[in-house]
Amino acid sequence: MIITCDDSEYIAFVKSRLRDQFLMTDLGPLRYFLGIEVSSTSDGFYISQEKYIQDLLARDALGDERTVDTPMELNVKLQPTDGDPLPDPTRYRHLVGSLVYLAVTHPDISYPVHILSQFVSAPTTVHYSHLLRVLRYLRGTITRRLFFPRSSSLQLQCYSDATWASDPLDRRSLSAYCVFLGGSLIAWKTKKQTTVSVRVLRLSYVLWPC
Template identity: 85%
Template sequence: MIITGDDSEYIAFVKARLTEQFLMSDLGPLRYFLGIEVSSTSDGFFISQEKYIQDLLTRASLSDERTVETPMELNVHLRASDDDPLSDPTRYRHLVGSLVYLDVTRPDISYPVHILSQFVSAPTTVHYSHLLRVLRYLRGTISHRLFFPRSSSLQLQAYSDATWASDPSDRRSLSAYCVFLGDSLIAWKTKKQTAVSLQVQRLSCEQWLF
């Protein structure tokens, strides 16, 4: 069980009462939980999944040590019919599933992971090559972490954006947002819109005059 707060006496009281009812051990400050690493400093907290990424790269069995600066190339529009289907999609599905969990601490891969996860039912060699690019990006940015400062305002700010009919298969747009509590990034998501965006032609007043 994880107990949070800054009242040390009350935390000690809660742990004592829990010990009376359950068999439990006090493991001290949180360091590692479900693949997420937590480190504390006088300025705040860092969370990351560096070990998880290392294990993921090992499972992927990349044959080179290359890195890339971005997780996905600009203006890439993947289709279900791109190139030949993979003879065994098991590895693709496993790696994409691992990236979905990694998105918990890596908002910078949210967009490509959303795109690649759309093809888990029938991935192709092209989809797999873009998946490997994400892994090479992670190799070069393995030490990236999220920081939550101790001293921060409670002002809530949200930012959002959307593409325009970017999916070539169904002409749907993608929406994305991120939410900050003070200086801390606390939520983010990339999602395909449920409705199809239609372009509306705007006519000037002069076109209605005869």
């Protein structure tokens, strides 16, 4: 259980009442929970998954120590027929699942993970190479964290964007958004639109006298 409150006396009261009803242990301030690291400073809170990334890279070690600046190349349009089918897609599926969980604190990989997760049923060598690029990107940005300041405005801001008919197969667009509460990023998502993008052309007619 996580208690979020500034009143130390009330926190102690809640813990005492819970202890009367349940067998529980007070682990102190939240520092690590399900692979998510939380650190508190006088300015605010930092949330990261640095250890989770380290364990992932150690368990599924790459053959080199290279890093890249972006998780995916620009204007990449992957298709199911790209490359040769992987003999065993188990590792691909495992890595994609791990990256989906990493997107909890890494909104910068939300887009490529969404793209790569569409091929888990039949991944190919090309899809796998792009997956390794995301891992190389994480290796170079492993210390990046989300920051939630203690003092911030309560102004809600939302930013959104979309690609037009970016999927080469079904012509559907991808939408993405991120929501800020003051200076804190609190929600983000990348999702394929449910309808097909259609471009409407306006035609002009000129009538000539007979």
